[in-house]
Amino acid sequence: MSPTYSEYLRLEELLKLQTGVEGETREISNDELHFILVHQNFELWFKLVINELTCTRDILSSDYVEETKLPQAVHHMDRVIEIFKLMSQQWRVMETLEPQDFLNFRDDLGTASGFESFQMREMESLMGTKWIDGKLMGKKENKKSLYDVTCDWLERTPVQGSVYNSKDDETQVNRFIEEYLEAHKKLYPDTNKEAVQFFDEEQSLRRRRAGLVFIESYRELPLLAWPRKLISTLIELEQSMILWRTSHARMVERMIGRRIGTGGSSGVDYLDMTAKYRVFIDLWAVRSILIKKEALPVLKNKDFYEFRGE
Numbered sequence: 596m597s598p599t600y601s602e603y604l605r606l607e608e609l610l611k612l613q614t615g616v617e618g619e620t621r622e623i624s625n626d627e628l629h630f631i632l633v634h635q636n637f638e639l640w641f642k643l644v645i646n647e648l649t650c651t652r653d654i655l656s657s658d659y660v661e662e663t664k665l666p667q668a669v670h671h672m673d674r675v676i677e678i679f680k681l682m683s684q685q686w687r688v689m690e691t692l693e694p695q696d697f698l699n700f701r702d703d704l705g706t707a708s709g710f711e712s713f714q715m716r717e718m719e720s721l722m723g724t725k726w727i728d729g730k731l732m733g734k735k736e737n738k739k740s741l742y743d744v745t746c747d748w749l750e751r752t753p754v755q756g757s758v759y760n761s762k763d764d765e766t767q768v769n770r771f772i773e774e775y776l777e778a779h780k781k782l783y784p785d786t787n788k789e790a791v792q793f794f795d796e797e798q799s800l801r802r803r804r805a806g807l808v809f810i811e812s813y814r815e816l817p818l819l820a821w822p823r824k825l826i827s828t829l830i831e832l833e834q835s836m837i838l839w840r841t842s843h844a845r846m847v848e849r850m851i852g853r854r855i856g857t858g859g860s861s862g863v864d865y866l867d868m869t870a871k872y873r874v875f876i877d878l879w880a881v882r883s884i885l886i887k888k889e890a891l892p893v894l895k896n897k898d899f900y901e902f903r904g905e
């Protein structure tokens with residue numbers, strides 16, 4: 596038998612959950628109901644975000660990621676980006692609570708705070724946040740993060756047609772880096788040091804960064820189009836999260852000014868600090884050392900990156 600709308604959505608149970616702590620007899624005001632509902636809404640979106648990020652992470656975590664799998668990985672992240680854009684707007688609803696009216700029930704929250712949102716921590720751990728507020732964050736289940744799998748995937752990028760782990764790979768990748776740095780120096784002699792430093796790392800990181808620069812530089816090649824799309828979606832994903840954090844901080848500033856948070860942090864200053872942190876550091880950093888197309892090193896093994904028939 597087909598379920599009814601409310602059976603399917605378990606609406607009766609869902610709508611009974613806006614009472615504050617279970618078993619407490621305290622009366623919930625209209626403002627506090629609003630406060631609880633806004634939080635619950637966010638947490639429901641978080642649940643979906645975690646699910647979508649897990650799907651992306653799983654797609655990228657195999658040792659060989661087929662090209663045909665990349666659109667699906669991008670699709671999951673596109674959904675997360677839209678959710679974060681929507682959530683950034685949702686702070687406006689929270690702001691209809693007047694600062695003074697918030698004080699009517701703020702003390703009842705005790706030390707409860709968004710700090711303790713375990714779904715928020717899971718999202719961060721899935722993304723690959725390594726530290727926050729100077730503290731190293733523990734990783735759930737020791738599973739790889741989106742950051743980890745992206746690094747592994749980038750490291751395997753064929754550079755100038757050279758295949759990862761093949762005999763001459765190191766020589767070929769190093770040659771590409773040298774040519775790239777030479778071209779960069781001609782255009783930007785004053786900031787060339789920055790580009791040199793970008794590659795001046797141990798071989799695995801060096802190869803990963805060469806892969807990233809290669810994809811960014813020759814992104815119009817058919818084989819690199821989806822990898823490049825994946826990278827720009829990762830950037831947009833992080834950007835949408837940062838904007839969400841920033842708009843939370845502005846809402847908080849408007850609501851409680853410079854008061855400390857119920858979770859014991861410095862409040863707005865702490866929240867602004869979390870918006871400065873970047874997970875995909877290289878993906879952001881590479882933008883400072885890109886060079887215009889016509890100055891790029893000559894592409895080798897072009898056929899390798901073309902469309903391929905069966």
Ligand code: HEM
Nearest residue numbers: 634637708709710712715847850856857858859860862869
């Ligand atoms: C009146 C409304 C709100 C105020 C005044 C407020 C204030 C704060 C403050 C001061 C912090 C820093 C931690 C602390 O010391 O407590 C914080 C953290 C946080 N808040 Fe809010 N918040 C509000 C609404 C919300 C809502 C609706 C959500 C949605 C789930 C939320 C999610 C979070 C999260 C996830 C953190 C942890 C951020 C991190 O550590 O990166 N907050 N909030």
